[in-house]
Amino acid sequence: MPTTLRVIVDQLVAPVPGAVGRYAEALTRALIETAPAECEVEGIVSSSLPSDYDRVLATLPGLSGLYKSSLARRELAAAWQFGVTTSPGGGMIHAPSLFAPLRRHDRTVGGEQVIVTVHDLLAWTHPESLTTTSVAWQKAMLKRARRHADAIVVPTHALAERLARIADFGDRIRVIGTAPRSGLRVPLGASAVAEELGLPSAYLVAEGTLEPRKGLVDLLQALGRSGVPDIPLVVIGPESYGDQHLATVAEEAGVAPGRVRAMEPATPGELAVVLAGAAAFVAPSRDEGDGTALIEAFALGTPVIHSDTPAYVEVAAEAGLSVPVGVGGGYVERLAAAVTAVLEQPDLAERLSIAGGDRANAFSWRDSAERVWQLHADL
Template identity: 30%
Template sequence: MKVLLDLQYLNVATTGIKTYMMELAKAAIQNPHPEIEWIFSHDPDEQAKDNTHKSPKNKFQRLNYHLDYFRWKEFQLPDMIKKHKPDLLICPDFVSPAAKLPCKRMTVIHDAFFWEMPQNYPKWWRTYFLGLVRKGLKEPTEIVTTTEFSKKALIKHLKTEHPISVIYQTPKSLGTDRDSSILERYNIGSKAFFLHLGTFDKRKNLPILVNAFKEAKEKEKFDFKLVLAGGEGQSIQMNDFPIVENLVKELGLQDEVVLPGFVSDAEANALYENAYAYVFPSENEGFGIPVLEAMAAGVPVIHSDQPALVEVSKGAGLIAKTGSVTDLREKMILLAKDENLRNDLKKRGLERANDFGPGKFIKAFQELILSARP
């Protein structure tokens, strides 16, 4: 069975899709199957380093990227298929070519955000992108998604007869390096801190976390800091970083809330290693990779009651009501006071994280691939 994995999108991916693509490629290399031959459209490491289209500074640069992406999907990728003659094409970035292909397809649609949260995307771009998604589903395609929750959402919005399979992904491999200089640089090594690591997308509900932290400090003797690490949201509509930054100033929390921006894997390891707890108040997730990263690092987790997160954590996290400052505040206070609860969450989190290794991730793909044999 010859399988072509489309990795072109790695040249701009910065969030969970990048993790998905990189970990799938690495797992395929590290876990060979005698009946599967993998062909990568690009070298994953080299493609991820390509900065040609990253962080466009104007409309012309954004348009140039979209044209490049369209050329790849509709012309260059079909040409590669003609050259290599794979039995199966896997597109892990929502979009498969609209052209008729001589092979079967699997398309990974990670979540239903584009349908459920239209306010977070430019109208023209959302219309264009959803058009690409639907055109790529015209031919027989196996859709792959990340959770049972996402599957139900896609069935509702796509109204498709294509089969949809759930494959739990694996969190990002952060390696073993530790860069503890970040603790000294932001003066967070001497005080316990709550951590959120991820982009400042609006759906992450980070203003709610800041307000909950402020109220916890006012209600109790709450001698903690709050570290919000990660890059800005992916678009003007989605970016909450300026809002969070202004809120921190308005609440007088400049000395208590740390905004270090994007951090390296080595810095992320140091933050996870020293965090008192990880807090993830997101209002909508298809999976929730940071929850598993934190659990794997032995960090207790507080997360919202968003269904995908409840499904992934499976009782190993402390659940707070989505969008409620009061409930999130109380959960943070509870965890700060109850060391037995904290230790129990650490133990359950480590056990749950073991269910999401790269071996299980690729095995599920291998089984689905082999089931697609002619």
């Protein structure tokens, strides 16, 4: 009888799968591909439409089956938050987030084990960026994870250190990195795609929102400084954040609104075209838990400029141009100098492109999946 690893893939049927959905999809695909002999992977989803089940099975070919909860997503999240429902069967359960059936169990009996994943600590560090309901849920689930999870996976050592300061997990925290999203490859006819997307001939690219911690406002202010090349900025993300609008913030920073454009590529292939065609990818965030965005830019050979937030420094390993955020002022000026250097020094841009491509080779979903299988085996 095969050993079954049951992965919670419910984020794939969420209204907005987001980064966690991409993570769940890529990791589960790799878990299926790397399954040891006599092992298989099953999915767990909340009660959903038949078309949602079909989509999960089509997205993750090779799943041995789907466990379908009788509760819809919202009800299941509430039930697991308060521990009022049993887990969907025993055995090994892997959750690509804190959305997991965390309850008391004995892993020495029947091989029961539950591993959860923590991608960020925004509920503690930047609660204003989340709804009050989300903050309460995340804090409650981490509390349950501290009591009942057999291991907690995080994407970086930087996040592991911060997590350890919030709650005592002993030796249960494991660092297993991420990799570029599935399908992130420049397609044939990339120039036609670029034209269809309306990309300028030369531009910078950044990813995120106008939320203060993301540093996009800092970047806009840097681009408005005297002496910085007059180059367009493409922002992968929404045009607005709360009552702030990208064009307005850009104009206030001294950047002509026409130089800045927000877009959300519809496919990984379109995103690859945007990233690969950029003169540089700028990651100005003041606080991040992982560096997947950097890895994706590295994989496409795009020169990377990033803040010195610990997760970025760890992931980049000197393959990008690091800009100190600092505790006082001066971050905007340092960003402006870094952008100017990369744009005006072709040799520097080329070195960053080569170094980033080499660094990208250190990350793969296959490696991540093999480490997940080993973690469950060790438990």
